[in-house]
Amino acid sequence: MDALYYVEILVNNLPSSMSKFGFVNFKLLQDGDPKHRSKLARECFEFNNIKLIEWTSQSPDLNPVENLWVIIKRRLKGIEFNGINEMKEIV
Incomplete structure (x- = not known):
């Protein structure tokens, strides 16, 4: 999996999954995998207003x-x- 595929998964699945479970305001927790910290992922989080939980490596x-x-x-x-x-x- 690369950063582009990771972002596609987020964009195509995260909003519907959060809505399905009734989460309106949520924060995403992810590990330090490079694709999670990629420029593309960061831009996706910012554009889609996805809040992240800061996590100690x-x-x-x-x-x-x-x-x-x-x-x-x-x-x-x-x-x-x-x-x-x-x-x-x-x-």
């Missing part, structure tokens, strides 16, 4: 979902999937 302990990803990766290590549907069932 290298702080998985502050982000509880990071602990979940570690558990999932451990449990799935070595498993080979025969397609996306099988992966979804197992996960």
Whole structure:
């Protein structure tokens, strides 16, 4: 995924997702991935008035979902999937 694809995902999905769940004023939390900090992404946030939560880099302990990803990766290590549907069932 590159910055352009990331921005396309945001523009095409974020507003409808936030509306679906009733969020009018929200802030987006993202990690320090370069595509999240790209000039294109920053311009997208500004143009679409998307507020960001400032996040300390290298702080998985502050982000509880990071602990979940570690558990999932451990449990799935070595498993080979025969397609996306099988992966979804197992996960």
